[in-house]
Amino acid sequence: MDNYKNSRKSIVVSSEFHASKCEKDCDAAVLKSDTLTGAENYPWPGGDFKIPKVLSEFVVQIDSESKIRLNEYAYEIKRIEKQVFLTQCRYINATNKVFIEGYIRKNIEYAARECSKHGSIAGTIKDTTVHVPFKVYTKVDFNGNKPIIIPNPPSMVARYFDEKRMGKDIREADRSNVEIFNEPVFCELEWAAIYDADINEKGKPIDYLRNEEEFNEFTDKSVVYLCIKLLQKQQVCWPFPSIKDQKQKPYPLNTEWTTPECFDKKPDKK
Numbered sequence: 001m002d003n004y005k006n007s008r009k010s011i012v013v014s015s016e017f018h019a020s021k022c023e024k025d026c027d028a029a030v031l032k033s034d035t036l037t038g039a040e041n042y043p044w045p046g047g048d049f050k051i052p053k054v055l056s057e058f059v060v061q062i063d064s065e066s067k068i069r070l071n072e073y074a075y076e077i078k079r080i081e082k083q084v085f086l087t088q089c090r091y092i093n094a095t096n097k098v099f100i101e102g103y104i105r106k107n108i109e110y111a112a113r114e115c116s117k118h119g120s121i122a123g124t125i126k127d128t129t130v131h132v133p134f135k136v137y138t139k140v141d142f143n144g145n146k147p148i149i150i151p152n153p154p155s156m157v158a159r160y161f162d163e164k165r166m167g168k169d170i171r172e173a174d175r176s177n178v179e180i181f182n183e184p185v186f187c188e189l190e191w192a193a194i195y196d197a198d199i200n201e202k203g204k205p206i207d208y209l210r211n212e213e214e215f216n217e218f219t220d221k222s223v224v225y226l227c228i229k230l231l232q233k234q235q236v237c238w239p240f241p242s243i244k245d246q247k248q249k250p251y252p253l254n255t256e257w258t259t260p261e262c263f264d265k266k267p268d269k270k
Contacts, residue, residue, distance in 0.1 A: 046235040047234075047235030047236045047237045048235075048236065048237050048238045049235065049236055049238060050233055050234065050235045050236075051233065051234070051236060052231040052232065052233050053145065053231060053232055053233070053234040053236065054145065054229060054230070054231055055142055055145045055146065055147055055185065055230040055231060055232055056140045056141060056142050056143070056145065056229075056230045057190070057227070057228070057229045057230070058138075058140050058141075058227075058228060059225055059226065059227050059228075060100065060136070060138045060225070060226050060228060061223065061224070061225055062100075062134050062136050062223075062224040062225075062226065063222070063223055063224075064104070064132060064134050064220075064221070064222040064223075064224060065219065065220070065221050065222075066132045066219070066220050066222075067217060067218075067219055067220070068106075068108070068128075068130055068132075068217065068218055068219075068220055069216055069217045070108065070110060070126075070128050070215075070216045070217070070218075071126065071128050071216075072112045072126055072216065073112060073113065073214045073215065073216045074110035074111060074112055074113075074126070074214065074215060074216065075111055075112075075113050075121060075123065075206060075212060075213065075214050075215075076110065076111045077108060077109070077110045077111075077198060077218075078109045078110060078111060078125065079108075079109045080106055080107065080108050080109070080196075080198070081106070081107040081109075082104055082105070082106050082107075082194045082196070083104070083105045083192075084102060084103075084104055084105075084189070084192040084194065084224065084226065085102050085103055085105060086100065086101070086102040086187070086189055086226075087101050087102050087103065088100065088101035088102070089101075089186075089187030089189075089228065091147070091185040091187075091230060093147065093149045093185075095139075096139050096140055096141070096142070097137050097138070097139050097140075098137065098138055098139075098140055098187070098228070098230070099135075099136075099137045100134075100135070100136050100137065100138065100226070100228070101133075101134070101135045101136075102133070102134060103131040103132055103133045103134065104131070104132040104134065104194065104222060104224065105129065105130075105131055106129065106130050106131075106132060106220075107127060107128075107129045108127060108128045108129070108130070109125055109126070109127045110125070110126055110127070110128070111123045111124070111125060111126075112124055112125075112126045113206065113214060116206050116207045116209065116212075117207075119209065121206065121209070121212060132220065132222070134224070140230065147185050147230075147232045148182070148183075148232065148234055149182045149185075150180045150182060151180070152178060152179055152180055153178050155175065155176065155177045156175070156176045157173055157174070157175050158173065158174040158175075159173055160172055160173070183232050183233040183234065184232070185230055185231070185232045186230075186231055186232070187228050187229065187230060187231075188228070188229045188231060189226060189227070189228060189229075190227035190228065190229055191226075191227045192224065192225065192226050192227070193224070193225040194222055194223070194224050194225075195222070195223045195224075196220055196221060196222035196223070197220075197221045198218050198219070198220055199218060199219045199220075199221070200213065200215045200218045201217075201218070201219060202215055202217055203215040
């Protein structure tokens with residue numbers, strides 16, 4: 001009973017004890033506080049909407065020849081399912097050339113012989129899937145819708161004269177560096193068409209059956225047509241203004257690409 005009574009006794013702690021404990025355990029504080037000043041901004045004319053703009057749409061023809069080996073010997077190809085996939089479509093500015101890379105996925109269904117007897121052949125349907133790569137480049141026409149790509153102007157440095165050293169002051173210089181971020185030009189594959197021929201050049205006769213051969217390699221000749229659309233996100237005005245009324249963006253400096261056409265021009269004769 002004595003222990004129970006002692007446990008029920010309340011303990012009174014002074015306020016000084018709480019204050020001293022708070023000073024030791026509480027480390028929260030406002031370390032720094034600043035009042036920020038306002039920064040001015042300036043209007044930058046552009047457009048009402050930023051949307052993908054069609055720059056060019058063209059059909060490119062790709063001629064491909066490949067040699068394909070099947071997993072087993074076949075005496076007849078039943079069907080070939082073909083799809084085109086692009087792994088690269090890269091526009092190179094100032095050249096109007098587009099580098100295209102991809103592959104043709106071909107799923108080949110063929111009949112593999114299991115037995116042949118009494119003028120007949122019996123077998124099972126097998127399949128093999130191959131990727132036939134292609135890599136080409138082509139030059140496109142934009143017809144007035146060229147991409148808007150502004151190169152960075154060259155960096156500039158201003159130096160000062162040092163009277164003591166009678167030369168350049170190496171401790172002081174003014175510099176400028178302007179970097180422009182352009183929207184990339186990207187591609188969309190609208191449609192693809194494939195026309196091909198499969199040629200067996202290494203067939204072996206099957207048990208003296210007329211016109212029946214086995215093969216596991218054949219040559220594939222393909223003509224591929226790809227309809228490609230080049231796009232770039234651009235700011236446009238609505239309703240569309242005339243060419244004279246279009247807003248011109250005041251870029252930081254007048255920058256211009258040096259293209260091969262500039263070197264081909266002959267100076268004007270006076």
